Amino acid sequence: MQVRSSSMRASGVRAAPRAAPATGRAARRVSVAAAKEKKEIMMWEALREATDEEMERDPTVCVMGEDVGHYGGSYKVTYGLYKKYGDMRVLDTPICENGFMGMGVGAAMTGLRPIVEGMNMGFLLLAFNQISNNCGMLHYTSGGQFKVPMVIRGPGGVGRQLGAEHSQRLESYFQSIPGVQLVAVSTVANAKALLKSAIRSDNPIIFFEHVLLYNVKGTVHDGDYCQPLEKAELVREGTDVSIFTYSRMRYVVMQAVAELEKRGYNPEVIDLISLKPFDMETISNSIKKTRKALIVEECMKTGGIGASLSAVISESLFDELDHQVMRLSSQDVPTAYAYELEAATIVQPEQVVNAVEAMCSKVAARA
Amino acid sequence: MALAAIAAAGAAGRSGLLPALGRALQRGFAASASADDKFTVEVMPYKAHKIEPPSNQVETSIAELTSMYELMYTMRRMEIAADMMYKAKLIRGFCHLYDGQEAVMTGIEYAINREDAVITSYRDHCQLLARGGTVKQVMAELMGKAEGATKGVGGSMHMYRKQAEFYGGCGIVGAQIPLGAGLALAKKYEGKRNIGITMYGDGAANQGQKYEALNMAGLWNIPVIFVCENNHYGMGTAEWRAAKSSTFYTRGDYIPGLKVDGMDVLAVKNAVAFAKQHVLDNGPIILEMDTYRYHGHSMSDPGSTYRTRDEISTMRQERDPVERVKKLLLAQGVDAGEVKAIEKKAKKEVDTAVEESKVAAPPPMSWQWKNVYHDPVGIKLRTTTGGYVTPSYDPTYTLP
Numbered sequence: 001m002q003v004r005s006s007s008m009r010a011s012g013v014r015a016a017p018r019a020a021p022a023t024g025r026a027a028r029r030v031s032v033a034a035a036k037e038k039k040e041i042m043m044w045e046a047l048r049e050a051t052d053e054e055m056e057r058d059p060t061v062c063v064m065g066e067d068v069g070h071y072g073g074s075y076k077v078t079y080g081l082y083k084k085y086g087d088m089r090v091l092d093t094p095i096c097e098n099g100f101m102g103m104g105v106g107a108a109m110t111g112l113r114p115i116v117e118g119m120n121m122g123f124l125l126l127a128f129n130q131i132s133n134n135c136g137m138l139h140y141t142s143g144g145q146f147k148v149p150m151v152i153r154g155p156g157g158v159g160r161q162l163g164a165e166h167s168q169r170l171e172s173y174f175q176s177i178p179g180v181q182l183v184a185v186s187t188v189a190n191a192k193a194l195l196k197s198a199i200r201s202d203n204p205i206i207f208f209e210h211v212l213l214y215n216v217k218g219t220v221h222d223g224d225y226c227q228p229l230e231k232a233e234l235v236r237e238g239t240d241v242s243i244f245t246y247s248r249m250r251y252v253v254m255q256a257v258a259e260l261e262k263r264g265y266n267p268e269v270i271d272l273i274s275l276k277p278f279d280m281e282t283i284s285n286s287i288k289k290t291r292k293a294l295i296v297e298e299c300m301k302t303g304g305i306g307a308s309l310s311a312v313i314s315e316s317l318f319d320e321l322d323h324q325v326m327r328l329s330s331q332d333v334p335t336a337y338a339y340e341l342e343a344a345t346i347v348q349p350e351q352v353v354n355a356v357e358a359m360c361s362k363v364a365a366r367a
Numbered sequence: 368m369a370l371a372a373i374a375a376a377g378a379a380g381r382s383g384l385l386p387a388l389g390r391a392l393q394r395g396f397a398a399s400a401s402a403d404d405k406f407t408v409e410v411m412p413y414k415a416h417k418i419e420p421p422s423n424q425v426e427t428s429i430a431e432l433t434s435m436y437e438l439m440y441t442m443r444r445m446e447i448a449a450d451m452m453y454k455a456k457l458i459r460g461f462c463h464l465y466d467g468q469e470a471v472m473t474g475i476e477y478a479i480n481r482e483d484a485v486i487t488s489y490r491d492h493c494q495l496l497a498r499g500g501t502v503k504q505v506m507a508e509l510m511g512k513a514e515g516a517t518k519g520v521g522g523s524m525h526m527y528r529k530q531a532e533f534y535g536g537c538g539i540v541g542a543q544i545p546l547g548a549g550l551a552l553a554k555k556y557e558g559k560r561n562i563g564i565t566m567y568g569d570g571a572a573n574q575g576q577k578y579e580a581l582n583m584a585g586l587w588n589i590p591v592i593f594v595c596e597n598n599h600y601g602m603g604t605a606e607w608r609a610a611k612s613s614t615f616y617t618r619g620d621y622i623p624g625l626k627v628d629g630m631d632v633l634a635v636k637n638a639v640a641f642a643k644q645h646v647l648d649n650g651p652i653i654l655e656m657d658t659y660r661y662h663g664h665s666m667s668d669p670g671s672t673y674r675t676r677d678e679i680s681t682m683r684q685e686r687d688p689v690e691r692v693k694k695l696l697l698a699q700g701v702d703a704g705e706v707k708a709i710e711k712k713a714k715k716e717v718d719t720a721v722e723e724s725k726v727a728a729p730p731p732m733s734w735q736w737k738n739v740y741h742d743p744v745g746i747k748l749r750t751t752t753g754g755y756v757t758p759s760y761d762p763t764y765t766l767p
Contacts, residue, residue: 088555099548105549143527146534280755
């Protein structure tokens with residue numbers, strides 16, 4: 001799914017070579033080079049590249065998790081890394097999330113930079129105490145003595161009929177923990193760039209990938225580019241309405257946008273990227289321009305990222321709004337197994353189209 | 368720094384020089400006994416599980432024992448003062464006191480150095496003291512003052528001392544156990560010949576995460592000592608009512624263990640020194656310290672509804688760890704007057720700390736937002752009144 005984004009434009013497109021040779025081996029070399037520049041990789045490869053580059057750059061960076069080593073990673077994010085870095089730096093843990101999350105925090109307190117992988121973010125509920133109390137709050141309760149420079153990463157979200165327990169959205173539960181940052185990736189480019197930043201950050205970062213996005217294709221930024229963790233991404237500039245979204249819902253929104261464009265609408269789409277803290281500067285600039293806000297999330301209606309964002313927008317940007325904040329979320333039910341029921345649980349593109357049309361026509365009618 | 372040099376010397380047990388508290392051996396012991404006089408004490412034999420126990424003949428010296436006495440006596444007076452301050456409502460919230468268990472942390476401290484990592488639970492005031500903190504830091508923290516060990520934001524259960532490899536101070540029962548394994552893992556990762564010590568109680572010994580940590584530590588030969596401070600009561604529930612098997616030193620199954628008389632500082636020190644050598648090359652070991660707490664679980668617990676007053680007073684009379692060291696010193700010919708002088712000095716230190724803490728200032732409001740994040744680049748934190756605050760570096764925010 002091609003998505004127009006500033007990050008995509010920035011990557012891999014260079015000025016034309018001085019004088020492109022017309023024929024022969026030289027010509028082939030140029031075209032091979034050009035193809036290599038724009039080589040598309042999948043998101044899991046991009047995450048793997050980021051991990052590899054950071055581990056090479058800094059010997060204190062290490063990985064811990066289930067099946068990250070010899071098995072190659074259940075989503076291949078750490079594929080083959082144990083051969084390069086050894087078992088100590090790519091540590092295969094037993095199945096004990098509470099235990100190895102605590103170990104990761106302890107290691108981080110001494111100065112290591114562990115990347116702890118939850119095979120599915122949902123399993124990290126077992127490690128909630130370690131994440132909340134020891135990871136998030138330690139810097140504060142120790143009076144700033146200990147930092148916890150770890151990255152807690154893994155796939156979450158609703159997949160393809162994985163069942164209720166494997167379709168959870170942990171960002172809902174983690175967002176209240178003081179002291180952590182929450183980041184959600186969505187494209188190949190931002191996945192690599194954000195993971196690099198997260199690993200280099202001295203704060204604990206909870207890094208949300210999505211089960212269905214690992215095979216998304218795209219190009220990465222050149223060189224050592226590290227994307228700021230706290231900035232939202234402008235996906236599509238527009239004027240009619242500000243649509244705020246993140247992770248896989250970005251693609252759902254862009255599918256809806258294709259239809260909306262046909263119907264003559266000009267929506268602005270912003271990928272939140274930073275779920276905690278919100279990039280209020282980008283968010284408020286957009287709302288001041290469009291005067292309508294639509295949040296499209298995969299969290300449930302109750303207590304999700306959208307609920308928090310909706311409250312913040314209503315409270316701080318009330319006078320900039322021509323319409324109440326609209327929010328499309330998942331149903332407050334465990335995700336069913338059956339295909340039709342699962343599809344009805346989460347937001348579909350038609351709902352986004354309808355919401356935008358309803359908002360715009362209501363405001364136009366009042367004018 | 369002198370401290371680093373001493374720590375680096377790595378001798379099992381320090382020869383009587385305790386830093387921040389300035390307990391240098393200065394007094395005239397020459398009159399009664401030479402400060403370097405070494406002698407051997409017989410301690411209770413160790414019970415062993417899957418390992419050969421160390422000898423129960425422990426070598427010590429007047430100098431070392433005197434230094435230990437000073438530390439233990441200060442711990443005792445400090446905890447009693449905390450009790451009084453709590454009843455006077457100057458200390459609030461939860462306050463878990465360590466009196467009765469002084470021998471455990473003192474023995475540990477004398478068997479390791481300041482590059483070995485220690486982590487414990489909420490019963491952590493004396494651990495901070497042993498690891499180089501001052502009574503003033505503890506008292507000020509308990510009273511929520513800015514001069515406290517963690518600037519008044521941590522409280523009783525969150526005391527830390529990074530420069531002494533003391534990692535706290537943990538509020539949730541048992542959560543520190545995997546953390547401790549992680550501390551030791553980092554030592555191994557970095558190729559250091561140092562260990563980690565993770566302390567927990569008989570109540571926490573029934574936590575799943577303890578077994579998770581034991582498994583990983585055993586699997587990867589992590590140099591960690593699991594110290595179970597068995598004071599026989601997990602809050603209000605006796606050990607035999609909470610654990611199917613209360614031989615905690617055997618509950619590591621494939622992990623070796625020792626049962627130690629936790630009321631005898633020399634037995635503890637000997638066991639920990641032995642354990643340190645073991646874990647550096649052979650992976651984890653469990654040390655069960657048979658100890659006792661005079662107070663209830665915390666100041667909210669009278670400690671008498673689930674045990675008899677007879678039991679408590681019998682412990683005091685027969686097995687008090689501080690008294691034991693005092694008797695040993697006197698039996699070795701140390702002048703009673705010298706011992707009294709140590710006690711007087713400790714009392715004075717505690718009283719001064721209390722008085723100073725009473726009038727000290729609480730942390731300023733601006734510190735409410737300090738240190739939520741280590742690296743606040745680009746972060747604005749939203750307050751409940753709708754504004755945003757950007758946490759910034761404050762050079763006046765330094766720790767003692």
